[in-house]
Amino acid sequence: MVEETVSLECNQQIGTNIWLMEFRSALLASHAKPGQFLMVHLGERTKDPLLRRPFSIHGIRDGDKVMILYNVVGAGTSLLSALKEHDTISSIGPLGNGFTLPRPSERAVLVGGGIGLAPLFFLAQALQKDHGHTVTVFLGFPTSQQVVRIQQLKDLGVNLSLTTEDGSLGIKGVVTDLLHQRLGNKGTTKPVIYACGPPPMLKEVAQKATAFNLRSYVSLEGYMACGLGICLGCAVKAAHGEGKPYYYVCHDGPVFPSGMIDWEVL
Amino acid sequence: MVEETVSLECNQQIGTNIWLMEFRSALLASHAKPGQFLMVHLGERTKDPLLRRPFSIHGIRDGDKVMILYNVVGAGTSLLSALKEHDTISSIGPLGNGFTLPRPSERAVLVGGGIGLAPLFFLAQALQKDHGHTVTVFLGFPTSQQVVRIQQLKDLGVNLSLTTEDGSLGIKGVVTDLLHQRLGNKGTTKPVIYACGPPPMLKEVAQKATAFNLRSYVSLEGYMACGLGICLGCAVKAAHGEGKPYYYVCHDGPVFPSGMIDWEVL
Amino acid sequence: MAALPDLSVDIGGLKLKNPVITASGTFGYGTELTPFFDPSLLGAIIVKGLSLRAMPGNPPPRIAETPCGLLNSIGFANIGIEAFIEEKMPLLAKIKAPIITNIYGHTIEEYGEMAKRIEKVEGIGAVEINISCPNVEEGGIAFGTDPDTAAAVTQHVVNNTTKPVIVKLTPNVTDISTIAKAVESAGAQAVSVTNTFLGMAVDIATRRPKLANMVGGLSGPAIKPIALYLVHKVVAAVRIPVIGLGGIMDYRDALEFLLVGARAIQVGTANFINPKTAIEIVHGLTDFCSREKVSNINQIIGGLKTM
């Protein structure tokens, strides 16, 4: 975990409200694990918005280029999107625990909803390149304009299926439909599930995992003030019997085995 | 007085902490008078700094390009300096009263300290181009790195003399030395004085004007929240006998006949 | 086309076509911003605070910026109630929105005196009593921190006018509910929450306060969360309408105040930054209601879900 001031190599809009940012960091490129995140400062010139913003590491490119894939949803991400090449930002990372990789014998199914694709790309990179796993990726988006990074995913050699809610691309429906179908296929071996997306989607993934008795890891979001384990802001309710009332997303997560979380209140 | 969203044509550093900004506005170019100012918004993406910032109109170029010359001194001007070509800002103007031009028979002496040069350039433009006056410009700067816009002033055909406090360019000293010398020259006709710069400089100009019984106009600064005459923030103490305790820089100024101001408390 | 949502609200008998009011001291004497929009389109206009006699205001610097905030120590610079009635009212009377005068007295009697003079003036829809101005030596905030004094001032004004009386509360108290209840009992038809917070700033280069008056009143987005909490608290304490203000910059901020129960809102500091703020909030609320299928703004007011 270090604080680095990095200079942007690129910061481009690649979909409706979706941007891709890239900067060089030898340290992150060599030390970061898929699922870990960064706390990004929005610039020295203003105190509003005040807090850093958490972003997953989207992937590593060309050896030492770190990518962030982000949705412009509010003031902070809007400020980020205004940054140009050569502008500098301060980033703290890598933070959090990252995904537990599957055992060599296991298959991995990655399930992403919308911008939940962000950390899964990095995971797919790691699984394909370093470990040679068979990787299946299911992605769901509201509409085709938000479907991004597909070619790059395909280039990794994963099995990719898509849904859009309006049917403008891929299968019409939501991404958990794909998961349901896949798990229904009697013949195939039990996969490990890795999911990131909106809470209702994660909840459904967690239920499926329980129903099918699968290991599943979910990457959660939470309102974070620090990302460093010192503010205790990012609480999520732990499942009954975990021995503690809350987990902290930045410190205990952001990736959790889905059984650790109390999905009733999420 | 209108609110316009303008797109920057250029925003460049031209000296130590000194920047020149340019944007097109047919309205300002045709309606603004020298000495008038704009209230510039620092961008929609942040609320800090909160207030607009006042800047004199530095001049008009190529028909409809409006120039602002500014010193980067704090958070607001630092944000401005980060804007790039094609970025947009909101400006309200033209505001304030502007300089009262000399009668055709009168000579004008413009006295500028540091960034006080900003409104004087526009005044020189107007005096030379539209009225064919004989214009003398005295400028003082701390050091040569802050001496900017000299060639452009010369191109207007004014008589220009310079001081720097460290003697690195022009005459070593302060700009009021030049004024003192000029006023000492018995032969020449009495000029009208136009001054902009730090308060101590303006105070000295005002004293000289009184001593030599000259008309003199000073452009004042003041802390402004609105620039529109509604906050009553920008008070300056009126001279005794003015019939009111305070003038308001945005509404009654920013240009004042120097006799209207109580220089004791400025 | 669907009918436009009904934004009208009732503040202690005063009918407003929409809940957007300009705050005292931030909209001049009411007509300065007409180059930007027609003030007749607003719910109401509260003019610069007035005192019995003209006041010069404090020496400069009178304002200082703080993070997302503005400190001011204008010191109640104003032309006095008589000059206002004679010089400003004729123009203001043409505006088709109620004009509300904000009055400030050095003594309880002065408040009553001013209420009397206003009583006869046509076009003035209500009186807002400022018992919370931090920028003057006597009176002002002192009246606003003690429930008994606040009630006495209110009562005195109520006795001297038939117009609705709105009391503007100070946030600089331990329990704003007590003060709100006291002025309600004394006959106030509404309360405005909140005036500015006492604050200061120091210039480290000169080692002097940034305001000549040392202390000033803090306004702007910085105070919004505190103001919102105070409005929430007062709404729970009184039955009269609460007008919410403090840091409102756009219709979203306005909605936050309406949701916690403010019957109307005031726009202050935002007028300085974007002179069209008030009218943009009117439009923003209209669009929001249309989008969310809210036919009447009263369905939003107090609509905070808490379970």
Place this chain on the structure above:
Amino acid sequence: MAALPDLSVDIGGLKLKNPVITASGTFGYGTELTPFFDPSLLGAIIVKGLSLRAMPGNPPPRIAETPCGLLNSIGFANIGIEAFIEEKMPLLAKIKAPIITNIYGHTIEEYGEMAKRIEKVEGIGAVEINISCPNVEEGGIAFGTDPDTAAAVTQHVVNNTTKPVIVKLTPNVTDISTIAKAVESAGAQAVSVTNTFLGMAVDIATRRPKLANMVGGLSGPAIKPIALYLVHKVVAAVRIPVIGLGGIMDYRDALEFLLVGARAIQVGTANFINPKTAIEIVHGLTDFCSREKVSNINQIIGGLKTM
């Protein structure tokens, strides 16, 4: 080379090598930020507020951002004083800066009980009493708004420890001077000014409060001008040292508090945004003093020019 300026200050008998302290609840249990700098270089470290027994804290969302501010309703989540002493103190004892425990009790007796337990623990330099936490149902802020109760809590803690006792005041009162004087008389060796301001925020999309707890405490740059004013006011009211805090982001902010008379300052929310803030303030103050030829920081403290 000129000698380094002397930044050391004395807080009620506790010697600090510099006036920079980390604020409770914003620096974890003291060692979390060691990857960024060595906490031994700070004046002192105040750890996360502790209660007699572990507390789970409030349900999420616990934080919400506001303009230049942070609302939190952590709800005093902590491991309890015993676990702190056993699990955290061994590591903390290695830090070469005084550790100050921040304690919070549901009853006056609990405060005394905690003071007693801390009394025997080596490495704890002082006790800061939190009578101003807005995020819990019982006790907390209620203790801090009434001078008599504040004094009673203080007295009880003072009677149960020989360590310096610092009382952390709440800003949510009409007259903070009265409270400050009351705890001074009750034996407090210093006061910290200020804890957070009560505030709230509403999500207009869901029409719900942004905090599950509805109300939270506001911190960060937004509150700086109010905090500075309160420090100024308390400095004038008491003789014991005042520790200033509220929105300090850099050494310039710290200087503002020192100039109005704070003997030391605390860094809170800023730790989240730049974890090196505290150490950068130490360096900034050192450089400032060198530049301005100030040999001892005490020449700055209270050095505001007001004429």
